[in-house]
Amino acid sequence: MTSKASRYLDLLNFKSAEEAYAGVKDLASGLNDKEHQIRSCIFDLHAAVEVELRRVFYHTFKSQLFLTDDERENEKTLAKFDRMIGRLGFMDMYRVLEPVLNSWPHPDLQSIRDINEARNVAAHGDGVENVSYKGRNPFKDADCFAQMYFDAWAIKQSMAKYFDWAIERPKAQLRRYVDKYGPGEI
Numbered sequence: 079m080t081s082k083a084s085r086y087l088d089l090l091n092f093k094s095a096e097e098a099y100a101g102v103k104d105l106a107s108g109l110n111d112k113e114h115q116i117r118s119c120i121f122d123l124h125a126a127v128e129v130e131l132r133r134v135f136y137h138t139f140k141s142q143l144f145l146t147d148d149e150r151e152n153e154k155t156l157a158k159f160d161r162m163i164g165r166l167g168f169m170d171m172y173r174v175l176e177p178v179l180n181s182w183p184h185p186d187l188q189s190i191r192d193i194n195e196a197r198n199v200a201a202h203g204d205g206v207e208n209v210s211y212k213g214r215n216p217f218k219d220a221d222c223f224a225q226m227y228f229d230a231w232a233i234k235q236s237m238a239k240y241f242d243w244a245i246e247r248p249k250a251q252l253r254r255y256v257d258k259y260g261p262g263e264i
Contacts, residue, residue, distance in 0.1 A: 123230040124197035130237040131171040184236035189229040
């Protein structure tokens with residue numbers, strides 16, 4: 079009798095974890111190890127940019143929540159808000175933020191769309207030959223692959239500056255105003 083812990087290993091005729099990890103990779107895509115590594119890195123770079131977009135969205139809209147002294151109600155409100163932010167897709171967030179981000183003097187932010195397009199082709203295409211980043215293929219051009227890393231790194235640096243100027247500084251100014259003049263009426 080097959081144990082519950084290994085029934086899928088048995089169905090695929092894998093005898094070990096090593097066989098399963100290698101075999102499922104081959105069954106899933108047919109990419110070689112180098113192509114898998116490059117695709118995985120493209121996904122990681124995309125995810126790093128998505129984290130930055132999500133952080134901006136979260137803090138931009140969190141400040142608009144009406145929170146009170148009722149901690150239980152605040153927890154419910156924040157939990158619903160967290161779920162909503164967590165479900166937003168990359169392009170949902172980027173479509174809203176694109177005109178804002180592109181208006182800032184950080185040209186690195188304009189690479190966000192290119193990283194997303196490369197990731198989508200890598201994720202949904204039949205192979206790696208059609209993946210393109212700024213006119214080059216990161217699977218065939220190591221300099222292009224390195225450029226994707228550098229651009230994602232630069233996006234993160236620019237997003238940190240944007241976050242400080244557009245989100246953190248106004249909150250600090252508002253706190254100083256409230257400290258000096260009081261909260262006022264709603």
